[in-house]
Amino acid sequence: MNVEIRYTPSGPVYKGISGPFRHIILMFRELISARELIWRLFLRDFSARYRQSVLGVAWAVLMPLATVGVFVILNRSGVLEIGKVPIPYPAYALLGLTVWNLFSVGIAAASNSIINAGPMVVKINFPKISLVIASIGQAIVSLFIMIFLLIVIFLWYGIAPNVSGIFLSFLALLPLYLLTLGLGFILSLAAGVLRDIPNIMGIATYALMLLTPVLYPTPRATAFEHINLWNPLNYMVNGVRDLVLAGTMKAPFGYLYSAIFAVIVFLLGWRVFYFAQTKIAERV
Amino acid sequence: MNDIAIKVEHVSKKFCKRLRHTMLYGTVDIARSTLGLLPHSGQLRVGEFWAVDDVSFELKRGETLGIIGPNGAGKTTVLKMLNGIFMPDKGKIIIKGRVGALIEVGAGFHPMLTGRENIYINGTILGMSKREIDKKFDDIVNFADIGDFIDSPVKHYSSGMYVRLGFAIAIHCEPDILLVDEVLAVGDEKFRKNSYYKMRELMKTTTIIIVSHNLFQIEHLCNRVIYLDKGKVKLLDTPEQAIARYYMDFDSSTKIERGIRKEETIKFEDVYFEDNKGERINRIAIFEDVKLILKFKCIDEMIDSTFDFRIYQPNGIQLTRFDFQTAFAKNDRESHQLEIEIRNLNLPPGKYYLEIKVAEKAYIGGIWYNALNFEIYAKTSHLLQHRSGYCILDAHCKSD
Incomplete structure (x- = not known):
C-alpha cells in the first residue's frame, strides 16, 4: 500500500527515490524485479519454438552449417583463397561461427522482441526490458546447440582443444553478450518505430560477418586488416577462438578494448531503453 | 489526503492521426528522451490531436469510478495512463498502491502453450510471483471453468474460454487498484454473472475504475461516473446523472429519417x-x-x-x-x-x-x-x- 508513483510527462517518479542516481537505482530495481518474468518469457519462447517444429533443434544448426559448407566449397575449388589455419578448415570456421551466432541470432531476436509482443506492450504495464533479455536467451540456446555440434566435429577430426581455455572462453563470451544486449535494447526500440529495422539488421549482420574474420583468419597487410584493427567484433570472436584452440589470446589488448567498448554500449543501450520504453508503447 | 488512491491533475494526452507522423515524432521523442531533454509535449505538432484533454479527478480508497462516453472519447487512453503504459503529455497522475489492469484479457497469451503454462506466464507479466500463482492456481482454474482444457494449447480454446482464463488470472492478482476496460461484457451469461459477483466482492477492498458501454452495470457498480466526450470531461457526477446526460446527448445527436x-x-x-x-x-x-x-x-x-x-x-x-x-x-x-x-x-x-x-x-x-x-x-x-x-x-x- 505504501507504493506511490507519479506519472509525469518526463516519466514516472517514485516516492522515496530521489537524487542524482535515482535513475540508476530504478534501472537496477526494474532489472531485479524482472528476473522471474525474464525466465518465464524465455521458457515461453523456448517451448513455443521447439514444440511444434519437427526439425526443431536442427533449424538452429542448419543455417550455420550451410554457411560453413559454402565456404568449404569455395575454398576447396580455389575460388576463395583462405589463409593458413591451425586446425582443419571446417572445424575452424564452425568454431568462429559458433561465437558469431551468439551475436547475430541475438541481434535478430532482440530487434523483433518488442514488435512481436506488440499487443502485450500496448495493453499491460510490465518491465519491457525482460522481452529483450528473454529473446536473447534464444541465442544462448542456439549457442549450446552449436557447441554440441562443435564437439562432434572436433571428435571427427580428432582435434584436442585447450581444456583451461574452454572454461575461460565462456567467460570471454560475456562482453559479446553484453554488446548484443546493448545493441538489442536500441534496435528493439528502433524497430518499434521503423518496421524495416529487423530486415536491415538481417543484411547488416551478414555483411558484418563477411567483414569480420569469422570464417577466415585475418589477412595480412590488406585494407581488411586495417578495418579490423578497430573492429571490436574481430577481437571478441578471435579472442574466444584463440582461447579454445591455444589457451591464450593473440591480441589481449584488442580484446580488452573491445570488452570496454561492449560494456559502454551495454550501459548506453540500457539507459536509452529505460528512458524510451514509455514512449514506445504509444508507437507500436 | 491519506486515503486518496488515485489523483489525476489536468492530464492531457495527444496522438497522431497519420502513420508517417507517428514514425517521425516517435523517432524525435525517443531521441529527445534519450538525450535527457524535456519532451516538448505541451503543444500539438502538425497532425496531432488531444485524445485526452485536461482531465482531473480524485478517487478515494475503496471507491468505484465508472468512465462512460462514445467510442474515441479517450476512455481507454485514460486507463492506459493510469496503468503507466504511457505517460501523460501534460499534467500528472499520482497512484498509491499496486495497480492491476484488465485492459485486454489474454493479451500476453501464447497460442501454442497450454492453459497451465499461460497462467504462469500471464500471472508473472501481471506481477505475481511463482509462489502466489501456485497458491491461487486452483482458484483461477475453477473461476475460469475450463476443466480438462487446462493442459491443452490455448489456441484450441473457444473464444469464451480464452477470455475467461485471461479474466480469471487478472482478478486473482489482488491489486489495490483495479482498472477494468470493457471486459465484463464478454463470455456467456453464467460467466458474466460470476464476474459481476466477483467484482462486487473485490469492491469491498479494492479501488476500481471501470470503462464500459454497459450503462446498467456502471450504474450498479460505481459510486461516481465520469462522462468523457472527445477527450474532455463532460460531467463527473452520480451514476444516474452522468448516464442520463449521456443518453440525452446521444439521443439529440442521432437523427432518424422517416423510413422506407x-x-x-x-x-x-x-x-x-x-x-x-x-x-x-x-x-x-x-x-x-x-x-x-x-x-x-x-x-x-x-x-x-x-x-x-x-x-x-x-x-x-x-x-x-x-x-x-x-x-x-x-x-x-x-x-x-x-x-x-x-x-x-x-x-x-x-x-x-x-x-x-x-x-x-x-x-x-x-x-x-x-x-x-x-x-x-x-x-x-x-x-x-x-x-x-x-x-x-x-x-x-x-x-x-
Missing part, C-alpha cells in the same frame, strides 16, 4: 399519437394516456391481418412489441383507421421510433420502418432522479 416502406396489400397513409384532447402530439409525458392512430388503404384483399408495432431506441434496441389481429376482409381501396389506446405510457425519457408491420400469417403485406419518431419526457425532474431503467414503473409507496 414496402407495401403489398396495404398502403400506409399516416401514423401519429393523439393526446386525450384529441390533439396530435410528438412529445409525450411519462404515464400519459395516448392513442396511436394509423391510417391506411387496403389495396389488395386483406384477411386476418396482424398489425405488429415495435418501438425502438435510436441505438436499434427494440424496447417493446405489441400486435393486434384484425379481420379486414376488404379490398375496397378506401381509407381505414386503426386506433390503439395506450394507458400509462411508461417508457423512460428519450427518443424512440416506431416500426409497423402488417402480415397475413407468413405473408407480409407491408412494412413501414421508422414510421414515426417520438419523444418521451418527464414532467418533473424529480421523477428522473428516482426512477431509471428499461421501463419506468408508476409505483407508489405507502407506509403505516
Whole structure:
C-alpha cells in the first residue's frame, strides 16, 4: 500500500527515490524485479519454438552449417583463397561461427522482441526490458546447440582443444553478450518505430560477418586488416577462438578494448531503453 | 489526503492521426528522451490531436469510478495512463498502491502453450510471483471453468474460454487498484454473472475504475461516473446523472429519417399519437394516456391481418412489441383507421421510433420502418432522479 508513483510527462517518479542516481537505482530495481518474468518469457519462447517444429533443434544448426559448407566449397575449388589455419578448415570456421551466432541470432531476436509482443506492450504495464533479455536467451540456446555440434566435429577430426581455455572462453563470451544486449535494447526500440529495422539488421549482420574474420583468419597487410584493427567484433570472436584452440589470446589488448567498448554500449543501450520504453508503447 | 488512491491533475494526452507522423515524432521523442531533454509535449505538432484533454479527478480508497462516453472519447487512453503504459503529455497522475489492469484479457497469451503454462506466464507479466500463482492456481482454474482444457494449447480454446482464463488470472492478482476496460461484457451469461459477483466482492477492498458501454452495470457498480466526450470531461457526477446526460446527448445527436416502406396489400397513409384532447402530439409525458392512430388503404384483399408495432431506441434496441389481429376482409381501396389506446405510457425519457408491420400469417403485406419518431419526457425532474431503467414503473409507496 505504501507504493506511490507519479506519472509525469518526463516519466514516472517514485516516492522515496530521489537524487542524482535515482535513475540508476530504478534501472537496477526494474532489472531485479524482472528476473522471474525474464525466465518465464524465455521458457515461453523456448517451448513455443521447439514444440511444434519437427526439425526443431536442427533449424538452429542448419543455417550455420550451410554457411560453413559454402565456404568449404569455395575454398576447396580455389575460388576463395583462405589463409593458413591451425586446425582443419571446417572445424575452424564452425568454431568462429559458433561465437558469431551468439551475436547475430541475438541481434535478430532482440530487434523483433518488442514488435512481436506488440499487443502485450500496448495493453499491460510490465518491465519491457525482460522481452529483450528473454529473446536473447534464444541465442544462448542456439549457442549450446552449436557447441554440441562443435564437439562432434572436433571428435571427427580428432582435434584436442585447450581444456583451461574452454572454461575461460565462456567467460570471454560475456562482453559479446553484453554488446548484443546493448545493441538489442536500441534496435528493439528502433524497430518499434521503423518496421524495416529487423530486415536491415538481417543484411547488416551478414555483411558484418563477411567483414569480420569469422570464417577466415585475418589477412595480412590488406585494407581488411586495417578495418579490423578497430573492429571490436574481430577481437571478441578471435579472442574466444584463440582461447579454445591455444589457451591464450593473440591480441589481449584488442580484446580488452573491445570488452570496454561492449560494456559502454551495454550501459548506453540500457539507459536509452529505460528512458524510451514509455514512449514506445504509444508507437507500436 | 491519506486515503486518496488515485489523483489525476489536468492530464492531457495527444496522438497522431497519420502513420508517417507517428514514425517521425516517435523517432524525435525517443531521441529527445534519450538525450535527457524535456519532451516538448505541451503543444500539438502538425497532425496531432488531444485524445485526452485536461482531465482531473480524485478517487478515494475503496471507491468505484465508472468512465462512460462514445467510442474515441479517450476512455481507454485514460486507463492506459493510469496503468503507466504511457505517460501523460501534460499534467500528472499520482497512484498509491499496486495497480492491476484488465485492459485486454489474454493479451500476453501464447497460442501454442497450454492453459497451465499461460497462467504462469500471464500471472508473472501481471506481477505475481511463482509462489502466489501456485497458491491461487486452483482458484483461477475453477473461476475460469475450463476443466480438462487446462493442459491443452490455448489456441484450441473457444473464444469464451480464452477470455475467461485471461479474466480469471487478472482478478486473482489482488491489486489495490483495479482498472477494468470493457471486459465484463464478454463470455456467456453464467460467466458474466460470476464476474459481476466477483467484482462486487473485490469492491469491498479494492479501488476500481471501470470503462464500459454497459450503462446498467456502471450504474450498479460505481459510486461516481465520469462522462468523457472527445477527450474532455463532460460531467463527473452520480451514476444516474452522468448516464442520463449521456443518453440525452446521444439521443439529440442521432437523427432518424422517416423510413422506407414496402407495401403489398396495404398502403400506409399516416401514423401519429393523439393526446386525450384529441390533439396530435410528438412529445409525450411519462404515464400519459395516448392513442396511436394509423391510417391506411387496403389495396389488395386483406384477411386476418396482424398489425405488429415495435418501438425502438435510436441505438436499434427494440424496447417493446405489441400486435393486434384484425379481420379486414376488404379490398375496397378506401381509407381505414386503426386506433390503439395506450394507458400509462411508461417508457423512460428519450427518443424512440416506431416500426409497423402488417402480415397475413407468413405473408407480409407491408412494412413501414421508422414510421414515426417520438419523444418521451418527464414532467418533473424529480421523477428522473428516482426512477431509471428499461421501463419506468408508476409505483407508489405507502407506509403505516
